[in-house]
Amino acid sequence: MKNETNLREKEDSQISLRQKIAYGSGAAGGNVVSSLAAAFLLSYYTDTALIGAAAIGTMFFLTRLLDGFTDLLMGSVVDKTNTRIGKARPWLIVAAPLVCIGMILLLNVPAGWDGTGKLVYAYITYTFLMSISYTIFGIAHAALLARMTRNAQERNNTSVVSGICNGVSGLVVGTAMTALVMNLGWTATSVILGIVAGALILIPGLAVKETVGMMETGLAKNEVLPLKQQLPAALKNKYFYLALMISALTLIMNANAIAAQIYYCNVVLGRPEFMMQLMFWGQFPGIVILFVMPWFTKRFSKQAFMALGTALLTLGFAIMGLSGGNTSVILLGSILRTIGTGPIFAGSYALIADACDYGEWKTGIRSEGLFAASSSIGAKVGIGVGSGLTGWFLAIFDYNPTLAVQTERTIFGITFAFSWFGAIIGVLLFVVILLMNVEKYLPQIRKDLIEGR
16 A cells, blocks of 8 residues: 555656656657648648649548547557556657658659659658658657656646747758758758657657556556547547647648748748748747746646637737738737747647546546547647648649749638638637636546545
8 A cells, every 4th residue: 555655656746857858859859740741741742743732632631531540549559558668658769760761751752753653652651651650659759748747737847848849849940941952952851850850759768757657566557458448438538529629720720821831932922031031930939938838827727828829829820911921020920820839739738648637537547548649630630631721722722833923813822821721720729728628627636646536
């Protein structure tokens, strides 16, 4: 009994700064992949590999259907894993080399192949990276936070550090990507990005310690519940669906806006170099605002911080839509957008861990993997649908990469995708975040679980 009490007290322990940074390194590695997929991949496929925008948009959408299956399967696998280093860490070690290989393959569509062959190659390599490799990483990394501690404030702080690492990664990739491609080409760029992403993902697998659900022997507790028992318990939890919706809406909004930026700079403004300024100011303010999050969440809540962020990003998109091409106004809107987006990305990971505790409290079944799957499904649906929407917008509004001057119809479509569509999604996201009120239960949940009730 004493040993059991000691283990439960250990589960509520603080997380060292080194562990927080190690955890955040994984987020940084994942963001190398998601930044590429959201901001540059569509442009690579349409303008370099010369695959039709509508075909790629459809590919982004269809592969998301497979993700729903692979994410739930991987979530169940994590929950059933039983090793001396835990349930989540082994899968980060597996994911690191797979992500590296996947990124290299993704950006090397054979130039000599015909259109059908290129599209088949794109389907295979995109599925390998996003539906397999990134799935393993995303589920394991999200599940890991719930296994580091039961202390909600420590998880909040860890998610802030993770959000900062995530933002720095996006900032570096976003601002350096254009220069890398212009000076080194896509092949060399793919190798560099693949190695960086793989190395960063490997760090939490090797360095972060799991404490929740570990036994005295050092093994992870493993009830070996079948998926048919785990899944119904998760699906009874309304926060499972809300976490999925927050991830999906955030990434649909962000992926579409970032993918549309390239075309907005090239076509509407006629200034491709402005993309680097947008990528910088679309990342840096979001990093800075995260330093306020621990103070804010102690006095209010993650939900309030995320709701405020959503209001700001919606305003930012509206300002960009009203800018009339004025670059100073566009930058102002972009800054507001990223200030608002930062709290949502940082807070969502901690909310998943909170929802996992809520599920254990309600059903007695703890499923870090399946709750991580809800976020991963939402994130990849968001990236795929968001980037796919940009492709569909381009096709609907008659974008033709071979034309020196695009039509007014095309310019209108790109402007809408870049600005007003994000404002619409922002309003929907605000409503969903208001429903994500799991934090009000946390004091009682923590007390009951620590006492073994």
